[in-house]
Amino acid sequence: MRAIQYSVTGEPDVLTLVDRPMTEVGPGEVRVRIHRSGVNPTDWKSRRGSEAGTPVHPAQVPNQDGSGVVDAVGQGVDAALTGRRVWLWEAAYQRPAGGTAQEYAVVPVRHAVPLPDDASYDLGAALGVPFLTAHRCLTVTEDGPDRLGPGKLAGRTVLVAGGAGAVGNAAIQLARWSDATVITTVSSPEKANLAALAGADHVIDYKQQDVVGEVRAIAPHGVHTIVEVSPAANAAIDAAVIAPHGSVAVYATDGGATMELPVRASMVPNARWQFVLLYTAPESWRPRGLADVSAAVEAGAVRIGPDAGLPLHHYPLDQAADAHAAVEDAVVGKVLIDVI
Structure with a gap:
């Protein structure tokens, strides 16, 4: 599968398009076919690191936020989730292969939140951070x-x-x-x-x-x-x-x-x-935050796009470096990578 990764910290050009093997789904995990990958300042800060040129091993797939469709589930996960639309949060945190800048991402099931049918993948990828x-x-x-x-x-x-x-x-x-x-x-x-x-x-x-x-x-x-x-x-x-x-x-x-x-x-x-x-952040807060953001989406109370005061900037997967550079340059709006 196509994926973006970096094996050394530094400028956006350390991001490389590669062909990675499909990650197997473990117990309590889901695999998501990524449609959109959201880019946030935390993503470029992690990529840049504290000192340019520091080796990253194993190589890191960037980006915490994303949206897509559950492709497979692991042991202990309800099989009914397969085919469900979801949005992802903290996909890459402490998971080198988990970032959303790739065609398929494997994350713990709690990191995949149902996305209503009337909510766009663009919105889903803009929710997490x-x-x-x-x-x-x-x-x-x-x-x-x-x-x-x-x-x-x-x-x-x-x-x-x-x-x-x-x-x-x-x-x-x-x-x-x-x-x-x-x-x-x-x-x-x-x-x-x-x-x-x-x-x-x-x-x-x-x-x-x-x-x-x-x-x-x-x-x-x-x-x-x-x-x-x-x-x-x-x-x-x-x-x-x-x-x-x-x-x-x-x-x-x-x-x-x-x-x-x-x-x-x-x-x-x-x-x-x-x-x-x-x-x-305290673990006791996290379920409340996830529930309330999900409720706001269900109610149609949150939006993105120019009419909602958040212009969108789309980049294809092979231009992930340009997407990171745009966020690092403080572009006004939301930067998204179109994986599909």
Whole structure:
């Protein structure tokens, strides 16, 4: 079968199209015929590694997210799953042969989630990293719910930094589905339009407007949850607008390793600074996140594409390096690899 792999860390050109043998299905596993492979920043960061040129053995098939059809099941797995449409999450994590940038991927059955017939493979491949990250960010607030869905965030205000990004888009959609008032910040009129299409109630251009003043005008008592993509740049702003017992959920590093934390401004409201990484998130949260994202898909509450504020960029499998480069260059929208 055709597959993309890398045997050394580095630039996108370390990704190579090869012919790999079909992976056998083990107990508790399913094999999925991949239709779409989603590319996220975590994928290129893993490929680049901490030092270019580091050998990777065995060779790694990249990409955590994907969608397709169950082709075979292992011992202990319900045979009725064969032929089912599914979306995959963390397919490549600690599984060198499990990534979705290949024609067939074998993963533990819990990593293959049913995809409704009316949901596209494009949507399925866009769910894992962005929507699960967004769910985690939206459910870590002290007095907030640990589940999402209609009414769960009613009466609450959420601030999403970077509403035109994939996680920002997912956070806006999930928060609106849960009936929150959603404020988001962007850096241009074009991105403002995308955030509005995603469903944000209020959009602030941080290059043209005073974010603290605008947020406080909308939410005089502060915002309950902040989904933060740029902590090094925004820590002071976040501390200035957080509500009592609110949380700042940090899911990205903003390219920097450190940030200055406003201690007093965070202490007075008993604010929580919560760092979010899917791979090491508490296991107790994971079933809730998967269930809620699945429920949102079933309800038709989440969308992708230009009309949903998330333009799509498609690449064939043999151009996986270009797909990785696009994400690494911070292209606006969702990058997908068409395996079929």
